[in-house]
Amino acid sequence: RYAVKYHTAAENALSHCYRSCLEALIDLGLQSIALGCIYTESKGY
Numbered sequence: 001r002y003a004v005k006y007h008t009a010a011e012n013a014l015s016h017c018y019r020s021c022l023e024a025l026i027d028l029g030l031q032s033i034a035l036g037c038i039y040t041e042s043k044g045y
Contacts, residue, residue: 014038 018035025033 021033021035
């Protein structure tokens with residue numbers, strides 16, 4: 001449907017977003033967070 005490079009870029013952006021959220025969780029001293037589970041299995045989360 002989309003060119004491979006755009007699909008990969010979208011997955012990388014999403015992965016970065018997940019990581020940023022998890023880093024904020026730690027920085028703020030929180031114990032839980034709710035995230036939508038998109039592409040999590042392929043990234044190993």
